[in-house]
Amino acid sequence: RASVGPKYLSGLNPEQREAVETLDGPVLVLAGAGTGKTRVLTTRIAHILSQGRARPAEILSVTFTNKAAREMKHRLGQMLGHAVEGMPWLGTFHSIGGRILRFHAELAQLKSNFTVLDVDDQVRLLKQLLQAENIDDKRWPARMLAGLIDGWKNRGLMPSQVPSGEAAMFANGKGGKLYASYQERLKILNAADFGDLLLENIRIFREHPDILRQYQQRFKFILVDEYQDTNVAQYLWLRLLSQAPSSTSPRLRGEVAPQSDAGEEDSPQTALVETPPHPDLLPASGEKEKTKNICCVGDDDQSIYGWRGAEVDNILRFEHDFPGAKVIRLERNYRSTGHILAAASHLIAHNEGRLGKTLRTEDVEGEKVTVTGSWDSEEEARGIGEEIEQLQRQGEKLNEIAILVRASYQMREFEDRFVTLGLPYRVIGGPRFYERAEIRDALAYLRVINSPADDLAFERIVNVPKRGLGDATVQMLHDHARKRRVPLFDAARAVVETDELKPKARGSLRDLVAQFDRWRAQREVTAHTDLAQIVLDESGYTEMWQKDRSADAAGRLENLKELVRSMEEFENLQGFLEHISLVMDREGGAEDDAVSLMTLHSAKGLEFDNVFLPGWEEGLFPSQRTLDEQGRAGLEEERRLGHVGLTRARRRAMIYFATNRRIHGTWSTTIPSRFLDELPAANVEITESKGGSAWGGTGGYGASRFDDMEAFGSSYSTPGWQRAQANRNRGGGRNGGRSGGFEEEAATFSSSSSSGPDFGSF
Numbered sequence: 001r002a003s004v005g006p007k008y009l010s011g012l013n014p015e016q017r018e019a020v021e022t023l024d025g026p027v028l029v030l031a032g033a034g035t036g037k038t039r040v041l042t043t044r045i046a047h048i049l050s051q052g053r054a055r056p057a058e059i060l061s062v063t064f065t066n067k068a069a070r071e072m073k074h075r076l077g078q079m080l081g082h083a084v085e086g087m088p089w090l091g092t093f094h095s096i097g098g099r100i101l102r103f104h105a106e107l108a109q110l111k112s113n114f115t116v117l118d119v120d121d122q123v124r125l126l127k128q129l130l131q132a133e134n135i136d137d138k139r140w141p142a143r144m145l146a147g148l149i150d151g152w153k154n155r156g157l158m159p160s161q162v163p164s165g166e167a168a169m170f171a172n173g174k175g176g177k178l179y180a181s182y183q184e185r186l187k188i189l190n191a192a193d194f195g196d197l198l199l200e201n202i203r204i205f206r207e208h209p210d211i212l213r214q215y216q217q218r219f220k221f222i223l224v225d226e227y228q229d230t231n232v233a234q235y236l237w238l239r240l241l242s243q244a245p246s247s248t249s250p251r252l253r254g255e256v257a258p259q260s261d262a263g264e265e266d267s268p269q270t271a272l273v274e275t276p277p278h279p280d281l282l283p284a285s286g287e288k289e290k291t292k293n294i295c296c297v298g299d300d301d302q303s304i305y306g307w308r309g310a311e312v313d314n315i316l317r318f319e320h321d322f323p324g325a326k327v328i329r330l331e332r333n334y335r336s337t338g339h340i341l342a343a344a345s346h347l348i349a350h351n352e353g354r355l356g357k358t359l360r361t362e363d364v365e366g367e368k369v370t371v372t373g374s375w376d377s378e379e380e381a382r383g384i385g386e387e388i389e390q391l392q393r394q395g396e397k398l399n400e401i402a403i404l405v406r407a408s409y410q411m412r413e414f415e416d417r418f419v420t421l422g423l424p425y426r427v428i429g430g431p432r433f434y435e436r437a438e439i440r441d442a443l444a445y446l447r448v449i450n451s452p453a454d455d456l457a458f459e460r461i462v463n464v465p466k467r468g469l470g471d472a473t474v475q476m477l478h479d480h481a482r483k484r485r486v487p488l489f490d491a492a493r494a495v496v497e498t499d500e501l502k503p504k505a506r507g508s509l510r511d512l513v514a515q516f517d518r519w520r521a522q523r524e525v526t527a528h529t530d531l532a533q534i535v536l537d538e539s540g541y542t543e544m545w546q547k548d549r550s551a552d553a554a555g556r557l558e559n560l561k562e563l564v565r566s567m568e569e570f571e572n573l574q575g576f577l578e579h580i581s582l583v584m585d586r587e588g589g590a591e592d593d594a595v596s597l598m599t600l601h602s603a604k605g606l607e608f609d610n611v612f613l614p615g616w617e618e619g620l621f622p623s624q625r626t627l628d629e630q631g632r633a634g635l636e637e638e639r640r641l642g643h644v645g646l647t648r649a650r651r652r653a654m655i656y657f658a659t660n661r662r663i664h665g666t667w668s669t670t671i672p673s674r675f676l677d678e679l680p681a682a683n684v685e686i687t688e689s690k691g692g693s694a695w696g697g698t699g700g701y702g703a704s705r706f707d708d709m710e711a712f713g714s715s716y717s718t719p720g721w722q723r724a725q726a727n728r729n730r731g732g733g734r735n736g737g738r739s740g741g742f743e744e745e746a747a748t749f750s751s752s753s754s755s756g757p758d759f760g761s762f
């Protein structure tokens, strides 16, 4: 036990070492990207354990994702030289909150096996409530209410605490009441939503100080990564747990109602102060109030969850909230090369509300950040695909390549491209193309055609679209199938010959069986792509989405088209389905060498040698919606997102923008992101797309699609970017024809874009 492995401490710089070794009292590590904050946290745990200061189960360690938690455990094992058994309290806020809630479920009127609802479940439940209240779902969509409730929960507000002004925002003042009845319904269903996992913890801690004290005593050390993105509820939860159990004052130190914001009067902070002191919590006389050994690490420049209620102020208030806190700054970036770090620092310097930090690297200058323009998003995907193959040929590992997108719909084109190229990839933080609901539905039809015994597939689509074959019918088919030991499809064929079903359901099921028989017969004479289209149309599946009014319906129809298109590469249906099952099967193979595809938001804390950043266009990035909804603050958050993206790269950062993009089925002309203007000329290189010619037309894919390129060009002044691109094409060389500096060209663009969208007001 005495083996204080200088091994794990020896690689650290003096500041990092101080952060690791200052075990007593509150510590805040405030430092930029790649400075080793996460590494400090992991080493700190190793240190605590090897010093014998706490057992694994006495350390509360909060990471931002489950993946990060697994990673941390793995690194710990490496540092300590043995696997770390049981760190039950190493995880995300949600997973730890959920775990605590299961222990005390009865105090939240739940059973310990409660279900955690996802957003779809949540919306479905709210729809029912709206119906019961006779509230028009069109005027007051359930999704909007779900968003409001989520926001309240993120701020730690119980139904009774929702400020009346905010409750009024929904259905003429019914918001608060609906929130309350939603909570009641959840209890009846033995269910909790994500927000509850922490909110119910907070409630239990407040109402049962003895329970709170148990946890305060248990957690000898608390560690929090990505502290800049904690929201009010997470903050309150941490504050409660971080009070030293023996001496906690019921009035939390530094607990003040936020500023003068009148609307916030009902905020949980105030509520917490007003909670009557529990006798057990009164400070022992004369004893000095103190807080636990809490260590938070964060970076205000990487705060990217403001839209989800994160309060970067938490980090600013740390010293105030945790008196005597030691604040440690780390300045050396160990991740990125000089050019990448300079580009990222220069970009973020355009934000105003910053603490300001020094970041330096002792790494080589490395390659410049590249910026590549493409004609459209397909060319962008093709270009990046080729670039990746090139990197692969140079010996780069796919695991060290990531594509970070602003919006998840951008992923589809990359996934298609990768499937075509046979390039292994994984999607982090969301479903892959073939796992999306509409794709699975379509595949289910094809599977039943291919194999009538595929019960899972048949059950999936028997009533999709709705054909009046509800649960009762399916149950009956199951009974039949079990009794006769036949597949569901055969049971269906038999049942329609009896009078066991009501006439309507029977007719409907008979039609379905007949349709499948017909499709199977057609299979012999029709190309499989045509057959797929026929099936989607005749089954009413396409129509179902055409009639759907939800925002993502158009995207789903697009996906279905893509699916049919992707089948062209296979000889027949059988071959295609085999391919799909292989693709699906590869999921979860974490050791596989594969390109990572994810949103910028999910990329937080991660690092890759090669990072592709596509879609740097106005409207997409920065996102128009964020700008519309949050104005300047939104713009700054988008810029931080760009900063996060760039700082994920160790050796290469490659930015792309397309001049035409198809968003939910409609093409629109775009202009390059203003963030490109904000990159420093000295660290950036403009390159040409490898996927084809964007400008000056070599008769590539783009040009044939848009015969009237001229018309496009003249509909607004030609941005400097495009001229630069055109010049280069004329000049031939990689950098030929480029005279002025990068920012000069960008400036030309800004001043000549008057007929484009107006964003001069920022």
Ligand code: ATP
Binding pocket: 011, 012, 013, 016, 031, 032, 033, 034, 035, 036, 037, 038, 039, 040, 299, 302, 333, 334, 335, 604, 605, 606, 607, 647
């Ligand atoms: P982010 O803000 O992006 O989350 P971070 O501050 O958490 O970044 P880490 O991920 O901990 O940074 O570290 C970045 C990289 O630098 C990692 O690969 C890490 O192993 C490496 N690193 C950190 N400190 C040192 C050190 N003292 N010596 C060598 N490498 C280091």
Ligand code: MG
Binding pocket: 037, 038, 039, 225, 605
């Ligand atoms: Mg980190």
